[in-house]
Amino acid sequence: MATYLRRVDDTIVALATPQGVGAIAVIRLSGKEAIELANRVFFGKNLERQASHTIHFGTIRDGDRIIDEVLVSLFVAPHSFTKENVVEISTHGSSYIVNQVLRLLVRQGARPAEPGEFTQRAFLNGQFDLAQAEAVADLIHSDSEAAHQAAMHQMRGGFSGEIAELRAQLIHFASMIELELDFTEEDVEFASREDLRLLVEKLLRVVERLISSFDLGNVIKNGVPTVIAGKPNAGKSTLLNALLNEEKAIVSDIAGTTRDSIEDEITLGGVVFRFIDTAGLRETSDTIEAMGVSRTREKMKSASLILYLFDLGDTDLVAINQDLHQLENIGVPFIKVANKLDKGNPQFINQLKEAHPDTLFISAGKKENLEELKEKILEQVNLDKFRTGNTVVTNIRHVDSLTRTRDSLLDVLGGLDQEVSNDFLAMDIRRSLHFLGEITGEITTDDLLDNIFSKFCIGK
Ligand code: GDP
Numbered sequence: 019m020a021t022y023l024r025r026v027d028d029t030i031v032a033l034a035t036p037q038g039v040g041a042i043a044v045i046r047l048s049g050k051e052a053i054e055l056a057n058r059v060f061f062g063k064n065l066e067r068q069a070s071h072t073i074h075f076g077t078i079r080d081g082d083r084i085i086d087e088v089l090v091s092l093f094v095a096p097h098s099f100t101k102e103n104v105v106e107i108s109t110h111g112s113s114y115i116v117n118q119v120l121r122l123l124v125r126q127g128a129r130p131a132e133p134g135e136f137t138q139r140a141f142l143n144g145q146f147d148l149a150q151a152e153a154v155a156d157l158i159h160s161d162s163e164a165a166h167q168a169a170m171h172q173m174r175g176g177f178s179g180e181i182a183e184l185r186a187q188l189i190h191f192a193s194m195i196e197l198e199l200d201f202t203e204e205d206v207e208f209a210s211r212e213d214l215r216l217l218v219e220k221l222l223r224v225v226e227r228l229i230s231s232f233d234l235g236n237v238i239k240n241g242v243p244t245v246i247a248g249k250p251n252a253g254k255s256t257l258l259n260a261l262l263n264e265e266k267a268i269v270s271d272i273a274g275t276t277r278d279s280i281e282d283e284i285t286l287g288g289v290v291f292r293f294i295d296t297a298g299l300r301e302t303s304d305t306i307e308a309m310g311v312s313r314t315r316e317k318m319k320s321a322s323l324i325l326y327l328f329d330l331g332d333t334d335l336v337a338i339n340q341d342l343h344q345l346e347n348i349g350v351p352f353i354k355v356a357n358k359l360d361k362g363n364p365q366f367i368n369q370l371k372e373a374h375p376d377t378l379f380i381s382a383g384k385k386e387n388l389e390e391l392k393e394k395i396l397e398q399v400n401l402d403k404f405r406t407g408n409t410v411v412t413n414i415r416h417v418d419s420l421t422r423t424r425d426s427l428l429d430v431l432g433g434l435d436q437e438v439s440n441d442f443l444a445m446d447i448r449r450s451l452h453f454l455g456e457i458t459g460e461i462t463t464d465d466l467l468d469n470i471f472s473k474f475c476i477g478k
Pocket of ligand 1: 248249250357361382
């Protein structure tokens with residue numbers, strides 16, 4: 019198991035709900051003395067005599083002073099998230115109350131938790147492996163159906179299961195070959211080289227598949243990178259705003275919800291689309307003609323989808339054809355969108371329909387045909403691939419370890435080809451095992467763990 023050692027016999031405390039005013043706030047304690055500490059400030063009944071998974075009403079007091087009326091939930095070790103004693107105190111959601119209760123508990127001997135420390139304890143106590151712990155963070159941050167599904171799948175062990183099985187098979191071979199090292203005189207072969215080759219090839223296929231799933235994983239986690247291209251004044255900002263406003267309107271319909279960072283993100287059909295701010299998009303309005311030399315072209319290449327917008331008031335079919343030709347060369351799927359339908363010349367519209375029957379006619383300003391546009395966008399990203407339930411790698415750290423695993427497995431194959439000595443073979447296999455183990459946390463270092471868990475918020 020982990021080589022990581024941290025003092026885990028103290029009791030930690032933190033606010034588990036967001037900072038700020040809410041109807042209720044939840045303060046979480048975890049550690050051997052969690053229940054005892056809570057009991058010293060809780061008045062109502064003796065918490066130390068209550069069963070696990072029960073909730074109790076009472077008051078929190080600092081001496082004679084009542085700080086709040088609260089509900090306390092008890093989770094007795096090992097039946098809790100951290101596998102330690104856990105107490106959750108639900109107070110009224112005032113930051114004053116929260117601070118008072120936190121101080122009181124710290125005065126009783128609890129230690130303020132560090133970022134991610136609850137999840138870290140869960141990992142250290144064997145609740146789940148590292149990949150699953152990371153999935154907890156992804157789950158907390160998931161803001162679309164696809165991201166939620168991927169994180170959920172990983173948290174429930176999908177990814178880890180696959181890796182663990184591969185590792186187990188490889189460990190078997192490693193030990194067989196190491197055993198042969200002890201019998202060098204006798205010239206025995208415990209591990210069939212042919213079987214080893216078959217296994218390594220199988221592993222390589224799985225590892226390759228996982229590595230290549232990262233393209234999709236990245237899109238699921240960070241959104242489909244999308245560019246809106248077109249000449250200045252084609253209506254690019256108007257379109258983006260129209261799409262965004264619609265979403266904002268839906269969001270603000272749900273009373274009390276606020277989201278601050280949806281500026282350039284739109285969720286359609288459970289998938290996040292992230293609009294890339296190309297120079298051409300808003301600021302300098304690079305034209306497609308200038309694309310050949312501009313950074314815009316690079317941005318477009320890195321996109322998964324381009325919306326090419328042109329102005330129906332601007333009836334230059336030759337220029338449009340040139341632009342479209344340029345776009346074809348980029349090789350990213352694009353949708354032809356003719357804007358300003360409200361002031362389009364019918365003759366030109368017919369001409370366009372003939373030349374480019376797949377053009378979608380909209381009015382961003384008048385919000386016409388935006389639904390059709392959304393449908394078309396969704397068609398392009400092939401939603402099924404988001405819903406496969408297959409293992410998808412969403413974490414850059416995992417891709418990194420998988421890539422190193424692949425390289426060492428290739429070394430194993432190379433070694434088999436060249437019939438290298440057993441100790442070299444065993445070394446390459448051990449190296450592959452090491453990198454696979456990094457993913458699930460069988461192989462860890464303090465730095466790695468600190469790095470992972472410090473990205474969590476306090477209280478998680
Ligand atoms: P951008 O330079 O491509 O971002 O274009 P803008 O979004 O700034 O739009 C340029 C102008 O076209 C603005 O005055 C918009 O109000 C106008 N516009 C955008 N969409 C439409 C539309 O559907 N119909 C009409 N008539 N005007 C539009």
